[in-house]
Amino acid sequence: MIQVEGLTKRYARHVAVNNISFAVEKGDIVGFLGPNGAGKTTTMRVLTCFMPPTEGRATVAGFDVFDQPHEVKKRIGYLPEAPPLYPEMSVEDYLTFVARLKNVPAGEIKQRTGQVMERCAVADVRSKLIAKLSKGYRQRVGLAQAIIHNPDVLILDEPTSGLDPKQINETRELIKSLAGEHTIILSTHILPEVEAVCQKVIIINKGRLVATDSVENLKDRASVGSAIQVQVDTDGQADAVTVHQRLEQVPGVSKVLDRTAHGNRFVFEVESLQGRNARPDVARAVVHAGWNLLELKSSTLSLEEVFLELTGSQPAAALAPVSGVAQ
Amino acid sequence: MRNIWTICRRELYSYFVSPIAWVLLAIFALLSGVFTYIISASFVRASLEGQMSGQSFPMNLNDQVIAPLFSNIAVVGLFLIPLISMRLFAEEKRQGTIELLATSPVHDLEIIIGKWLSAVLMYAALMAVLLADYSFLFIYGNPDWKPVATGFLGALLQGACLLAFGTFISTLTRNQIVAGAIGFALALILWILNWTTSFGNSVSVQVLNYISIVSHMDSFTKGVIDTKDLVYYVSMIFLGLFLTARSLESMRWKA
Numbered sequence: 287m288i289q290v291e292g293l294t295k296r297y298a299r300h301v302a303v304n305n306i307s308f309a310v311e312k313g314d315i316v317g318f319l320g321p322n323g324a325g326k327t328t329t330m331r332v333l334t335c336f337m338p339p340t341e342g343r344a345t346v347a348g349f350d351v352f353d354q355p356h357e358v359k360k361r362i363g364y365l366p367e368a369p370p371l372y373p374e375m376s377v378e379d380y381l382t383f384v385a386r387l388k389n390v391p392a393g394e395i396k397q398r399t400g401q402v403m404e405r406c407a408v409a410d411v412r413s414k415l416i417a418k419l420s421k422g423y424r425q426r427v428g429l430a431q432a433i434i435h436n437p438d439v440l441i442l443d444e445p446t447s448g449l450d451p452k453q454i455n456e457t458r459e460l461i462k463s464l465a466g467e468h469t470i471i472l473s474t475h476i477l478p479e480v481e482a483v484c485q486k487v488i489i490i491n492k493g494r495l496v497a498t499d500s501v502e503n504l505k506d507r508a509s510v511g512s513a514i515q516v517q518v519d520t521d522g523q524a525d526a527v528t529v530h531q532r533l534e535q536v537p538g539v540s541k542v543l544d545r546t547a548h549g550n551r552f553v554f555e556v557e558s559l560q561g562r563n564a565r566p567d568v569a570r571a572v573v574h575a576g577w578n579l580l581e582l583k584s585s586t587l588s589l590e591e592v593f594l595e596l597t598g599s600q601p602a603a604a605l606a607p608v609s610g611v612a613q
Numbered sequence: 614m615r616n617i618w619t620i621c622r623r624e625l626y627s628y629f630v631s632p633i634a635w636v637l638l639a640i641f642a643l644l645s646g647v648f649t650y651i652i653s654a655s656f657v658r659a660s661l662e663g664q665m666s667g668q669s670f671p672m673n674l675n676d677q678v679i680a681p682l683f684s685n686i687a688v689v690g691l692f693l694i695p696l697i698s699m700r701l702f703a704e705e706k707r708q709g710t711i712e713l714l715a716t717s718p719v720h721d722l723e724i725i726i727g728k729w730l731s732a733v734l735m736y737a738a739l740m741a742v743l744l745a746d747y748s749f750l751f752i753y754g755n756p757d758w759k760p761v762a763t764g765f766l767g768a769l770l771q772g773a774c775l776l777a778f779g780t781f782i783s784t785l786t787r788n789q790i791v792a793g794a795i796g797f798a799l800a801l802i803l804w805i806l807n808w809t810t811s812f813g814n815s816v817s818v819q820v821l822n823y824i825s826i827v828s829h830m831d832s833f834t835k836g837v838i839d840t841k842d843l844v845y846y847v848s849m850i851f852l853g854l855f856l857t858a859r860s861l862e863s864m865r866w867k868a
């Protein structure tokens with residue numbers, strides 16, 4: 287559905303996107319992942335025909351973005367980083383305007399506008415001025431304008447940025463629900479977002495393509511040396527060192543790290559050997575020793591580590607908000 | 614065509630839901646009312662004096678009220694025009710809505726003409742206020758209607774021409790105040806140009822006179838539609854809109 291070959295975009299000073307190529311199949315939800323300044327917005331602006339590429343080609347639904355922008359524009363719904371809203375308009379008037387702009391036939395405009403307002407849960411504010419809406423509502427009005435002409439391809443630039451956790455979840459659910467009908471590319475600098483929403487991921491850093499893969503494969507790569515967090519309460523029968531040593535003896539465990547200790551409660555990070563799931567053995571070992579197993583969970587940092595490995599950047603610099611709820 | 618109207622309609626919506634249209638209408642109603650009053654009062658005084666002194670100058674409502682009124686209104690319009698056109702593109706750039714327009718299946722030219730047309734219609738709404746003022750002259754006097762009609766046409770053409778340049782200026786910045794200020798400076802220059810051209814008749818003065826947008830109004834206020842002026846206005850409109858199109862295009866390459 288989308289083909290990008292050797293795409294380069296040079297601004298006056300520097301190269302924002304450097305010779306990247308990828309393809310997106312019909313019906314995919316693809317996460318476009320990279321730290322701030324990686325070139326995500328720039329790539330999306332080329333795909334939406336907002337600006338021409340400096341070098342290379344991109345086609346959407348078989349049409350070249352440079353030679354046939356009009357045909358491409360007809361088939362694309364785009365939500366820029368800042369939703370393109372007119373604050374002085376009411377939600378319904380705004381969507382009616384966008385529908386006309388996207389050549390929705392006059393007879394269907396009212397019906398289409400009603401549908402997308404229901405779909406994006408903004409029907410209750412239909413006659414409110416956009417200026418008076420909360421951030422979450424604005425984002426959903428932004429999504430509504432992107433899908434109003436039922437485009438083949440949806441391009442969403444950081445659709446959850448600046449939202450609170452509840453709004454983030456709602457927006458992700460909404461995007462997932464759109465998946466069947468549209469091919470979707472969404473950009474984000476938050477890893478868990480890719481895991482939560484996408485099937486495929488395209489990782490870029492400093493304008494260069496780092497990896498394209500399915501989210502599943504990426505997770506598999508990530509499970510190399512995957513870690514488990516264990517919380518043990520010994521009721522005073524053993525100290526941290528004893529527990530540490532016991533855990534190290536569990537088959538399949540490669541490494542144990544002390545995390546925190548509060549009285550008799552100890553938290554360890556346990557790394558298992560490649561391809562091994564050490565969790566059952568760890569649990570059995572703790573219980574056999576007569577201690578209480580308070581918590582046993584796998585750390586979800588894995589994909590992040592893969593990302594850091596791939597982009598070769600320092601953890602702090604690459605991804606400030608790691609939790610997934612931050613912007 | 615449909616796209617032009619879609620764009621134009623939305624612009625008019627924005628003019629009239631925001632205070633700008635109403636403030637402009639109020640200012641214009643006030644100023645044109647004051648001008649109408651002053652000019653017609655002095656006409657009445659002059660004609661009374663003429664009668665009392667026994668001399669009978671040929672007094673003519675068209676020459677002595679309507680023509681000067683149009684000239685004055687054209688100057689007022691000159692300074693209100695930047696207020697109409699300054700937001701057209703600057704505001705889209707600031708809000709980021711330019712990304713919606715530029716990625717929708719409409720041509721740049723449709724966007725430009727739609728926006729410019731909305732500004733012209735807004736300006737025509739201001740001119741409509743003048744109709745109220747003129748209706749008094751028709752009720753209490755007996756002026757020739759033709760110079761009034763051509764005067765309106767001239768004022769509209771002059772407005773359309775300046776608005777085309779205002780639209781261009783608005784593409785240069787994302788700050789509508791800056792766009793307004795540049796438009797204002799342009800209006801000032803044109804106005805001064807119009808002044809200086811009333812001195813002398815050298816070649817340079819004639820050239821300036823031809824460039825000056827305002828001087829092309831004169832024949833219209835006298836009830837004459839001169840093809841030369843018509844061609845001038847139409848080509849200036851084309852130039853303004855052409856510059857706008859080039860500016861949008863270069864913005865895409867740089868942006």
Ligand SMILES: Nc1ncnc2c1ncn2[C@@H]1O[C@H](COP(=O)(O)OP(=O)(O)O)[C@@H](O)[C@H]1O
Nearest residue numbers: 297302321322323324325326327328329867868
């Ligand atoms: N209009 C522009 N002019 C010059 N440089 C730009 C412009 N837009 C973005 N850049 C630069 O290009 C790089 C990529 O930016 P962008 O595509 O916005 O990244 P992302 O969306 O991944 O954060 C950044 O270094 C940014 O500073």
Ligand SMILES: [Mg+2]
Nearest residue numbers: 326327328367
């Ligand atoms: Mg960005």
